[in-house]
Amino acid sequence: MPGLIERYMDRLPFSVGDPIITLDEGSTPLVHAPRLSARVGAEVWLKLEGANPTGSFKDRGMTCAVSAAVRDGAQAVICASTGNTAAALAAYAARAGIRGVVIVPEGKIAMGKLAQALMHGAQVVAINGNFDRALELVRTVAARHPIALVNSVNDFRIEGQKTAAYEIAEALGELDALCIPVGNAGNITAYWRGFGELGVRPRMFGFQAAGAAPLVRGAPVAAPETIASAIRIGKPARWEQAMDAMTASHGGVHAVSDEQILAAYAFLAREEGVFCEPASAASVAGLIAHGAGGARRVACVLTGHGLKDPDTALAHVGGVIPCAPELAMIERVILG
Numbered sequence: 591m592p593g594l595i596e597r598y599m600d601r602l603p604f605s606v607g608d609p610i611i612t613l614d615e616g617s618t619p620l621v622h623a624p625r626l627s628a629r630v631g632a633e634v635w636l637k638l639e640g641a642n643p644t645g646s647f648k649d650r651g652m653t654c655a656v657s658a659a660v661r662d663g664a665q666a667v668i669c670a671s672t673g674n675t676a677a678a679l680a681a682y683a684a685r686a687g688i689r690g691v692v693i694v695p696e697g698k699i700a701m702g703k704l705a706q707a708l709m710h711g712a713q714v715v716a717i718n719g720n721f722d723r724a725l726e727l728v729r730t731v732a733a734r735h736p737i738a739l740v741n742s743v744n745d746f747r748i749e750g751q752k753t754a755a756y757e758i759a760e761a762l763g764e765l766d767a768l769c770i771p772v773g774n775a776g777n778i779t780a781y782w783r784g785f786g787e788l789g790v791r792p793r794m795f796g797f798q799a800a801g802a803a804p805l806v807r808g809a810p811v812a813a814p815e816t817i818a819s820a821i822r823i824g825k826p827a828r829w830e831q832a833m834d835a836m837t838a839s840h841g842g843v844h845a846v847s848d849e850q851i852l853a854a855y856a857f858l859a860r861e862e863g864v865f866c867e868p869a870s871a872a873s874v875a876g877l878i879a880h881g882a883g884g885a886r887r888v889a890c891v892l893t894g895h896g897l898k899d900p901d902t903a904l905a906h907v908g909g910v911i912p913c914a915p916e917l918a919m920i921e922r923v924i925l926g
């Protein structure tokens with residue numbers, strides 16, 4: 591499949607002849623989840639956004655944001671990131687042949703994401719502060735210098751990410767509810783816009799980690815904390831738009847604990863064969879814990895791939911079984 595700008599150009603702010611920076615993102619699998627469906631008493635599908643080129647939905651927004659930056663003559667792009675935006679920025683900046691700069695909270699980035707950003711040649715700056723502080727800083731830098739800001743405060747990001755809603759609506763036709771993790775709240779904003787353009791109105795259920803749940807509490811969280819590093823955000827930039835989506839659609843916003851997130855993460859891997867990262871599992875943890883308002887047909891967005899964060903995976907599963915390279919020993923181990 592071609593990239594999403596080419597697929598949906600008539601519904602995106604691009605025209606034929608514009609420079610398009612793409613890795614053929616989008617067109618991700620939407621798989622039915624039989625065991626999860628049985629568990630929650632609804633028909634549930636999983637949108638596997640980890641199947642995007644850099645392993646998260648951020649690629650949808652980044653193809654648009656970087657293409658627009660190149661069209662505007664930008665020589666550099668910058669973002670604050672909990673990891674996946676950094677990985678996507680780095681890849682698309684490399685593809686465009688422009689400079690990429692990312693500011694991340696020191697020590698709070700999953701290993702795979704850091705490896706991606708560095709491999710793609712971005713400048714990675716780690717601050718002794720959280721994501722919210724990093725976003726304040728890059729907003730100021732972008733205002734003072736000719737560097738394009740490509741966080742989801744940039745509307746091109748939302749435009750690109752809304753295409754995931756198109757894909758779900760095209761595949762399922764009818765949809766009663768969407769479950770989605772919420773961090774900076776750009777993605778839920780994007781889905782609601784995408785559905786709205788099609789006249790589809792699923793109930794929108796946003797889920798935040800309990801230690802980073804400003805929308806649930808109704809106030810910013812100064813020191814957000816959760817194992818789900820991609821949604822460790824205390825002051826979402828798209829706060830009002832996210833609340834609008836959930837209110838207007840008769841959905842809601844709820845918190846899930848790290849324990850609930852890790853349980854859903856393990857359930858998806860073992861029972862559905864789907865390995866997502868912890869933040870992604872918040873959507874399923876939320877569906878299991880809070881339901882989706884009695885919805886019959888539900889889509890859960892699994893925002894990023896499990897391989898992004900091997901440390902969390904390995905810390906929560908049993909170890910390998912050491913064995914001598916002998917048939918008898920192997921048989922004893924596997925046959926008991």
Ligand SMILES: *Cc1c(COP(=O)(O)O)cnc(C)c1O
Nearest residue numbers: 674773774775776777820893894
């Ligand atoms: C960015 C991200 C989120 C949160 O998306 P927002 O648009 O910030 O709400 C959730 N999960 C993963 C894996 C992410 O990378």
